[in-house]
Amino acid sequence: MGAFKAAAIQMRSGTSPERNAVDLERLVREAAGQGAAYVQTPEMTGALVRDSRARAASFTSEDKDIIVSTSRRLAKELGIFLHIGSTAILRADGKLANRALLFGPDGATIATYDKIHMFDVDLDNGESWRESAAYEPGTAAVVTEISGPGIDGARLGFAVCYDLRFPQLFRAEALAGADLLSVPAAFTRQTGEAHWHVLLRARAIENGAYVVAAAQGGLHEDGRETYGHSLIVDPWGRIVAEAAHDEPAVIVAEIDPAQSAAARKKIPNLKNARDFAVNAGSAEALPLRGAAS
Numbered sequence: 001m002g003a004f005k006a007a008a009i010q011m012r013s014g015t016s017p018e019r020n021a022v023d024l025e026r027l028v029r030e031a032a033g034q035g036a037a038y039v040q041t042p043e044m045t046g047a048l049v050r051d052s053r054a055r056a057a058s059f060t061s062e063d064k065d066i067i068v069s070t071s072r073r074l075a076k077e078l079g080i081f082l083h084i085g086s087t088a089i090l091r092a093d094g095k096l097a098n099r100a101l102l103f104g105p106d107g108a109t110i111a112t113y114d115k116i117h118m119f120d121v122d123l124d125n126g127e128s129w130r131e132s133a134a135y136e137p138g139t140a141a142v143v144t145e146i147s148g149p150g151i152d153g154a155r156l157g158f159a160v161c162y163d164l165r166f167p168q169l170f171r172a173e174a175l176a177g178a179d180l181l182s183v184p185a186a187f188t189r190q191t192g193e194a195h196w197h198v199l200l201r202a203r204a205i206e207n208g209a210y211v212v213a214a215a216q217g218g219l220h221e222d223g224r225e226t227y228g229h230s231l232i233v234d235p236w237g238r239i240v241a242e243a244a245h246d247e248p249a250v251i252v253a254e255i256d257p258a259q260s261a262a263a264r265k266k267i268p269n270l271k272n273a274r275d276f277a278v279n280a281g282s283a284e285a286l287p288l289r290g291a292a293s
Contacts, residue, residue: 007038039082040083044088050223081148084101084102115161155180159173171270179210180212188226196215205237207235213230
């Protein structure tokens with residue numbers, strides 16, 4: 001396995017998928033022009049729409065989605081792996097999925113992942129979010145190999161935004177061989193200022209893996225404000241690239257899967273993990289969520 005360049009694209013998606021597709025194309029071309037073989041966009045690349053009626057009118061099925069068709073074309077034309085961090089996709093049952101999609105250099109879909117953990121929360125500043133009211137959660141973690149032009153083999157683990165707060169997801173993906181973890185996001189400014197950097201660095205350190213986290217940033221058309229600060233973190237927890245603001249941007253860094261193997265050799269916590277039960281004084285041991293194996 002050899003080193004390759006990865007890019008994280010920071011966006012400020014509005015309510016129009018068509019306008020966002022134009023911004024997407026410009027930024028993806030910029031990333032490819034800097035030599036990136038793997039390019040990641042943020043959560044909700046297609047549109048950030050808070051109003052339920054407007055949301056229903058904005059999103060469509062995968063085969064009709066403009067972000068999907070634009071991404072297929074760009075991946076093939078530029079010969080890159082293009083990872084749409086997520087966009088809203090209308091499922092066959094009429095529900096929406098917060099779905100990540102990875103396209104290969106031939107334009108074909110390599111993998112998809114539906115966000116598992118829903119952001120249902122009331123924040124101190126009065127913001128209230130009920131993601132589960134709009135989206136159907138996924139049920140499966142996804143790890144896939146990316147190998148082709150510019151990338152001599154890496155294993156990518158998927159996550160989206162709020163998934164970052166569930167370390168068992170990333171541990172499961174690392175145990176399945178992922179040496180590159182993805183966290184495309186639309187973190188609120190309040191939670192981003194408090195936790196974004198430390199959580200991303202922790203996930204990298206815990207799993208001896210690179211983390212690429214493309215973010216939404218700034219004040220959006222629907223009124224929400226996101227933190228920005230897209231990051232790329234190495235397996236030792238060092239920030240190797242950052243958009244240290246909330247403006248649209250492209251950041252690029254070298255990914256060397258050998259460095260993941262080296263970090264795991266120095267700190268072999270994945271290999272040393274043991275199954276255990278939790279004795280909380282009840283008659284039965286508590287069931288574990290996200291056990292070591």
